[in-house]
Amino acid sequence: RQDRIDAIKAIADIHREFGHIQEVIVQNFLPKSGTRMHKEKPCPSQDYLEAIALARIILPEDVHLQAPPNLSDDFGSLLKAGIDDWGGVSPVTADHVNPERPWPALERISKVSEDLGHFIAPRLTIYPEYAKKSDIWLHPDLHFPVLDRSDSEWLGRDDPGAVFPEKIEFITNVDDGAEVAQVGEDSTQWYSGSSNIPANLLFTQLRASSEIDEVIEGVLMGQEVDSPQIVSLFRARGAQVRSVINCADALR
Secondary structure: OHHHHHHHHHHHHHHHHHOOOOEEEOOOOOOOOOOOOOOOOOOOHHHHHHHHHHHHHHOOOOOEEEOOHHHOOOOHHHHHHOOOEOOOOOOOOOOOOOOOOOOOOHHHHHHHHHHOOOOOOOOOOOOHHHHOOHHHHOOHHHHHHHHHHEOOOOOEOOOOOOOOOOOEEEOOOOOOOOOEEEOOOOOOOOOOOOOOOOOOOOOOOOOOOHHHHHHHHHHHOOOOOOHHHHHHHHOOOOOHHHHHHHHHHHHO
C-alpha cells in the first residue's frame, strides 16, 4: 500500500512541476494463462478500489484517472472510487493485451455511467485541456487535424470533419492490431446534406443533470435564459439531450 502511495505522490509532484501528465491508469492484476504469473492470485477488489481512491485524493484535479471496464465484473464501482475515463473502449477493436476479456457493450457502459450520474462521450487521444493549448502541447502539423476532430468542448466530434473520414470496412489481416481500415473519402457518419441516416438522439432514459434540470425548469416557467445557461443546454450529452428536446417541443 505504501509503495502505491509513494508512486502516486511521485507522479503528482512531477505533474505539479511540468504540468504534462494527462492521465494515470490504475489497472488491476489478473492472472493470465501462458505467463509466468498465471498461478498468482488476482488483485483483491478492495485493494484495487482503494488504489483508485488514493490516486484521486493524491493526484491534482486536472490529472484524469482511467481504469479499464473489461477487467472488473462490477465496473460501476470504479466510477464510485474516482475514475473519470474508461480508456480506449471500442465496438470494433478488441483489448489486444487482454483479448480474453472483451469490452462491455457501449450501451451497457453508457447505462452504468448514467445510473451513477455520468454520461459517456468520445474523446481524442489528447485530452481537452491539452488540445485547446495546441501551441504548447502539439506539433504545428497537428493543430488543424486536432481542431477538425474536436467538438466545442474539445472532445471527439460526432460528425465526420474534413481530415479523417469515418468510412471503414472490416479486414482480415490484423498484423498491425486493427480490425478495421478507412476506405474512400466519403464518411458513413451523418452530417447536414448527407444521405445517411442521422444518429438517434432520443434515448430511452430521461435523465438530466441538476444544472440542466434547473435551466429547463426556469425556461418552462417563462424565465429569461442568460448566456451561461444557454451554454449549459448546448453542452447536454446522452440522455440530457432528450430533456432539452422535450423542453423545446413544449415551447413550440
